[in-house]
Amino acid sequence: xxxxxxxxxxxxxxxxxxxxxxxxxxxxxxxxxxxxxxxxxxxxxxxxxxxxxxxxxxxxxxxxxxxxxxxxxxxxxxxxxxxxxxxxxxxxxxxxxxxxxxxxxxxxxxxxxxxxxxxxxxxxxxxxxxxxxxxxxxxxxxxxxxxxxxxxxxxxxxxxxxxxxxxxxxxxxxxxxxxxxxxxxxxxxxxxxxxxxxxxxxxxxxxxxxxxxxxxxxxxxxxxxxxxxxxxxxxxxxxxxxxxxxxxxxxxxxxxxxxxxxxxxxxxxxxxxxxxxxxxxxxxxxxxxxxxxxxxxxxxxxxxxxxxxxxxxxxxxxxxxxxxx
Amino acid sequence: xxxxxxxxxxxxxxxxxxxxxxxxxxxxxxxxxxxxxxxxxxxxxxxxxxxxxxxxxxxxxxxxxxxxxxxxxxxxxxxxxxxxxxxxxxxxxxxxxxxxxxxxxxxxxxxxxxxxxxxxxxxxxxxxxxxxxxxxxxxxxxxxxxxxxxxxxxxxxxxxxxxxxxxxxxxxxxxxxxxxxxxxxxxxxxxxxxxxxxxxxxxxxxxxxxxxxxxxxxxxxxxxxxxxxxxxxxxxxxxxxxxxxxxxxxxxxxxxxxxxxxxxxxxxxxxxxxxxxxxxxxxxxxxxxxxxxxxxxxxxxxxxxxxxxxxxxxxxxxxxxxxxxxxxxxxxxxxxxxxxx
Numbered sequence: 001x002x003x004x005x006x007x008x009x010x011x012x013x014x015x016x017x018x019x020x021x022x023x024x025x026x027x028x029x030x031x032x033x034x035x036x037x038x039x040x041x042x043x044x045x046x047x048x049x050x051x052x053x054x055x056x057x058x059x060x061x062x063x064x065x066x067x068x069x070x071x072x073x074x075x076x077x078x079x080x081x082x083x084x085x086x087x088x089x090x091x092x093x094x095x096x097x098x099x100x101x102x103x104x105x106x107x108x109x110x111x112x113x114x115x116x117x118x119x120x121x122x123x124x125x126x127x128x129x130x131x132x133x134x135x136x137x138x139x140x141x142x143x144x145x146x147x148x149x150x151x152x153x154x155x156x157x158x159x160x161x162x163x164x165x166x167x168x169x170x171x172x173x174x175x176x177x178x179x180x181x182x183x184x185x186x187x188x189x190x191x192x193x194x195x196x197x198x199x200x201x202x203x204x205x206x207x208x209x210x211x212x213x214x215x216x217x218x219x220x221x222x223x224x225x226x227x228x229x230x231x232x233x234x235x236x237x238x239x240x241x242x243x244x245x246x247x248x249x250x251x252x253x254x255x256x257x258x259x260x261x262x263x264x265x266x267x268x269x270x271x272x273x274x275x276x277x278x279x280x281x282x283x284x285x286x287x288x289x290x291x292x293x294x295x296x297x298x299x300x301x302x303x304x305x306x307x308x309x310x311x312x313x314x315x316x317x318x319x320x321x322x323x324x325x
Numbered sequence: 326x327x328x329x330x331x332x333x334x335x336x337x338x339x340x341x342x343x344x345x346x347x348x349x350x351x352x353x354x355x356x357x358x359x360x361x362x363x364x365x366x367x368x369x370x371x372x373x374x375x376x377x378x379x380x381x382x383x384x385x386x387x388x389x390x391x392x393x394x395x396x397x398x399x400x401x402x403x404x405x406x407x408x409x410x411x412x413x414x415x416x417x418x419x420x421x422x423x424x425x426x427x428x429x430x431x432x433x434x435x436x437x438x439x440x441x442x443x444x445x446x447x448x449x450x451x452x453x454x455x456x457x458x459x460x461x462x463x464x465x466x467x468x469x470x471x472x473x474x475x476x477x478x479x480x481x482x483x484x485x486x487x488x489x490x491x492x493x494x495x496x497x498x499x500x501x502x503x504x505x506x507x508x509x510x511x512x513x514x515x516x517x518x519x520x521x522x523x524x525x526x527x528x529x530x531x532x533x534x535x536x537x538x539x540x541x542x543x544x545x546x547x548x549x550x551x552x553x554x555x556x557x558x559x560x561x562x563x564x565x566x567x568x569x570x571x572x573x574x575x576x577x578x579x580x581x582x583x584x585x586x587x588x589x590x591x592x593x594x595x596x597x598x599x600x601x602x603x604x605x606x607x608x609x610x611x612x613x614x615x616x617x618x619x620x621x622x623x624x625x626x627x628x629x630x631x632x633x634x635x636x637x638x639x640x641x642x643x644x645x646x647x648x649x650x651x652x653x654x655x656x657x658x659x660x661x662x663x664x665x666x
Contacts, residue, residue, distance in 0.1 A: 011485075011488070014485075015488065015489055015492050018489060019489075019493060023498075023501070026502065026505050027501070027505060152650075152651065152654060153647065153651075155650070156594065156646060156647050156649075156650030156651060156654075157643065157646070157647065158598040158601065158602070158642055158643060158646050159598070159602070160598075160601070160602040160605055161621075161639055161642060161643055164605075164621070164625060164639075165639070168625065168628045168635075169628075263494035263495075263496055263497050264494075264496045266496055266497075266500070266606065267602060267606070270606055277497075278496070278497070281497050281500050281501065282500060282606060282607070282608070284501075285500050285501065285503075285504050285608055286607070288504060293500075293501045293504065294501075296497055296501075297494065297497050297498060297501055300494030300497045301492070301493060301494055303494070304492050304493070304494050305492050308492060
């Protein structure tokens, strides 16, 4: 067991390191000429050289990767126009266009994405599991068929189109926008309601299908029949005995989904105008801001790998049937 | 567990219940005269599925629109790139309603013909999604076959690659990588002619989507091969001295038709959505390519003044993706051996 967890951690770290090196190579070693872009159309050779030096672009590639890694672990110094600035430990360089540390930009953006994804999760988990449980109990009836049909259609509906239509036409929902939760929780919630509902209802379809299938399986198990024959009330059989067993596979899917949504919230963010991780990446793409692009890709990878790791480890505890050699 | 087993019942149960009486004797007769391959059986089930047939027809219609786009626009007498500035008022709004000359009216601001933009817009969606699906399927099948059959360090390396690709934040990369590819293809992004940029965007989109798409299928195929290679017919082929590539492609591949067909039919609509979505965000295809994603992005500002402008591409993409997804679900039900009753 311990060996398995160790193995998973080592493989997770290897993935993160390779991702970092590969994306660094892609962004900084490809003939992208970031200094030329920053310098703009009216560029002089001395200014170009100065910019290249301040970005460490004049160093050999291996040294560039080395100092980037060093910056991530212990921090590094940047010298620009005779002024030296220290960049603290998880240092990912400075945004080319905003002049701010990338770490700071990411710290601002991450809570926005997290709020969207977690709020949406509350909606789709509650709607999906409830609808799935009800449909599973009435398996084969018209209600069940309608539910399954609806989930099929909602599930195949293009998400960005759905979000766009909600943003344009559902004007009765409160104005969207991001406000810090710590400043004003009420404003925070009202600014995110539209995004939560869209993300939640679109994903509720998939969770209805998962929990319906899982619930049908668990209601057919012996322990449910035993509970019934003991005279346990119907409601208790379904929600205490059946649902509890049915939730394990759903929880696993949820863990993996959550990580993907953290990096895929970009449509929700850009359509509802919420300044999250995806919006940061989009802006960096438009302005050719390589350090910010690299930073957000890195944070996204780490989040994804970490969540997968957590799910795998949690699964070995949640499901006693999983035995690892 | 995927809930596919239950879903199959909805569309089929009504027909199959009425048909069982006639089908059983006919099926017995067939079995005596000639045997059917699993693929033939699956196609027969698919043909009986009304939802699947309707969806396939809609998909066929879109393909016809894409193929005959030049013909359709010639019929109308317009093309997708001419600016009809004379038909716009001072604020950029069209002064004409849809009429015989412009069947669906013209765009606000630029004045291009909407019908022509619509029919030509079917092309990039289908070409991008089609080629990405083809590429990812070929790569996924080959990698999966090799990894599963070779075993040992080959399998370990390929499996690591699969896990690696699957654990990348794919949408973030899909945004970041074209920025780099673009500068490789056309040099400085600032001065390049828009046609070159549009073409570079087109190819970088296909490359990026293909790079991230193959891993899922490869994992699936690898798993199947791991169990198939222990079967007697593979051992027999090996003993007879059949060369490895023939074992892979003549012995193993025919047994993998079902997972491959299922994966293709589910991937196609997914890539259409991804292409349109990325284009909508401004990181996919660009002007002057006529694309539904581009049109949706610019039309969202006119959703009140000119609803048709927005709803045309929105409706097209929704209908296309919905029908393809439902078709994919039916294909899965028809080909998946677990749903056979």
